[in-house]
Structure formats: structure tokens, C-alpha cells
Amino acid sequence: AQTVTQSQPEMSVQEAETVTLSCTYDTSESDYYLFWYKQPPSRQMILVIRQEAYKQQNATENRFSVNFQKAAKSFSLKISDSQLGDAAMYFCAYSQIYNNNDMRFGAGTRLTVKP
Amino acid sequence: DSGVTQTPKHLITATGQRVTLRCSPRSGDLSVYWYQQSLDQGLQFLIQYYNGEERAKGNILERFSAQQFPDLHSELNLSSLELGDSALYFCASSVGLQGSDTQYFGPGTRLTVL
Numbered sequence: 001a002q003t004v005t006q007s008q009p010e011m012s013v014q015e016a017e018t019v020t021l022s023c024t025y026d027t028s029e030s031d032y033y034l035f036w037y038k039q040p041p042s043r044q045m046i047l048v049i050r051q052e053a054y055k056q057q058n059a060t061e062n063r064f065s066v067n068f069q070k071a072a073k074s075f076s077l078k079i080s081d082s083q084l085g086d087a088a089m090y091f092c093a094y095s096q097i098y099n100n101n102d103m104r105f106g107a108g109t110r111l112t113v114k115p
Numbered sequence: 116d117s118g119v120t121q122t123p124k125h126l127i128t129a130t131g132q133r134v135t136l137r138c139s140p141r142s143g144d145l146s147v148y149w150y151q152q153s154l155d156q157g158l159q160f161l162i163q164y165y166n167g168e169e170r171a172k173g174n175i176l177e178r179f180s181a182q183q184f185p186d187l188h189s190e191l192n193l194s195s196l197e198l199g200d201s202a203l204y205f206c207a208s209s210v211g212l213q214g215s216d217t218q219y220f221g222p223g224t225r226l227t228v229l
Contacts (some may be wrong), residue, residue: 006213033214044117045158045220052215091157097214101150103159104169 002027004094007108013082014114021077021109022066023092030054031097032070034075039108040088048090051075054098079111086114119221127227132161133194137222140187140208146170147189148218149181150205158205164189165212178220193226201228 003026013019025034036048051059051068063083067076079086090092092106117139119129124175128134140147159171164183169199178196183189193200203223209216 035217037220042222043225044205044222045205046117047219048218050217089201095214101171102160104160107157 002029002032002094002096002102002104004059004092004104006090006092006109008109010110010112011108012112012114013086015082015084016084018078018080019082019111021079021090021092021111023077023106025075025092025094025104027073027087027094033078033095033097034066035093035095035103036064036066036077037105038086039091039095040085045091047076049077071099080101082113084113084115085110091110091111117219117221119206119208119219121204121221121224123224124222125225127229128196129229130196130198132196132228133192134196134226136191136193136204136206136226137192138189138206138208138221139159140189140206141219142220144208144210145187146209146212146216147183147187148207148209149175149189149191150207152203152205152223154202170212196228198228201226206215 032053034051038046063080089108094104120139145166150158161175163171181191205223206221207218
């Protein structure tokens with residue numbers, strides 16, 4: 001069974017600095033999707049970024065980028081120029097390629113941004 | 116705003132009671148998912164419906180049931196409630212069933228069982 005592990009329960013970063021959140025996963029599939037979701041204090045789950053495993057190029061969305069290491073089964077999220085509004089829980093998630101009905105989430109990393 | 120709506124936002128009830136949570140998916144989305152998030156934990160997949168039919172079950176208790184109606188809205192029914200059922204319940208929707216079909220989440224319903 002696929003599992004997703006986030007080994008950092010909490011992280012903090014100074015405003016305008018860069019922070020990297022870690023995620024590892026376990027799967028026997030060769031193709032799949034990986035996601036980072038953000039959950040601010042409002043508790044809304046917001047999609048931050050998505051990576052397709054068969055694409056070697058790392059996904060980027062403005063200040064958010066990923067470092068996808070397929071062989072190492074690692075999928076880290078880098079937030080550049082951190083802003084106060086980035087403070088939230090961040091969840092890494094895995095989805096199979098042919099069906100998305102069993103999306104697996106990690107336990108989350110709570111990010112604090114210090115002014 | 117994801118386009119997925121959930122009602123009510125908050126629900127407080129007593130042990131042994133039954134409640135119904137409602138979800139309306141984004142326009143055009145056929146697939147609906149229900150997740151449970153207990154305090155400071157990740158999301159656990161409960162159940163999925165696609166175009167009115169149940170497609171997959173996750174860690175859903177027998178006391179819980181769901182359905183998707185012809186207008187594609189979905190309801191999650193929780194019965195014989197226990198203290199441990201207190202959680203945030205999310206609904207998500209997607210266009211289809213493929214892994215490439217991103218799930219968009221509603222704002223959640225916070226259930227408190229006293």
C-alpha cells in the first residue's frame with residue numbers, strides 16, 4: 001500500500017527567507033501524481049502544486065517549487081520569499097495515475113512564518 | 116473559493132445521535148469524495164461517488180453511509196455518534212476518476228460530539 005511520510009511536524013521560517021518541507025512516499029507504481037496542499041487556519045484545503053511522476057521537470061507555481069527525486073521517492077516543497085500568509089499546515093499527498101479515489105495524505109507539517 | 120460547498124459549517128450534537136452532512140460539487144464535476152480529519156491529523160479517505168454510484172470505500176465505519184443524488188450533490192450520514200467521531204469532515208470533487216483529475220476541497224463541516 002502507498003504511504004506518505006512527512007517527517008517534520010513543525011517548521012519555522014523568517015519572513016522573506018526560503019524554507020523546504022520534506023515528503024517521502026512509498027509505492028511500487030511507476031506513474032502517479034504527487035500534490036502539496038495548504039491548510040491555513042481557516043481549515044480550507046488549498047492545492048499548492050502538483051507533480052506528475054512521468055515528467056522529469058520539477059513543477060513550479062510562483063514562489064512554490066518542488067524537488068522531485070523519483071528514485072529516492074522524495075517530493076519536497078520549497079517556498080521562496082516566505083510571506084506571513086504562507087503560515088499553515090502543509091500536506092503532501094499521493095494519487096494513483098488511473099484512479100484518484102485513494103489519495104493518501106501525509107500527517108502534515110505546520111509552518112510558522114516569523115515577521 | 117474552490118466552488119465546492121458544504122453545509123453546515125459547524126454541527127454540535129450528542130452521543131448516540133444521527134447527523135447529515137451535505138456537499139455540492141463544483142459545476143461539471145461528477146466525482147465526490149468524503150474525508151475525515153481528526154484533530155491535527157492528516158485526512159483519511161472515507162468514500163467516493165461518481166455520477167451517482169459508489170466507486171470506492173476507504174476507512175469508513177459501518178455507522179456511516181453516504182449517497183450521491185441525481186443532481187450530483189452528496190450527503191454523508193453519521194449515526195450512533197461517539198465522542199471519537201468529532202472531526203472535520205471534508206467533501207472534495209473532481210471532474211472524473213483519473214489521477215490527473217485534481218480534487219478540489221470544500222470548506223469542511225466541523226462536527227463536535229458531546
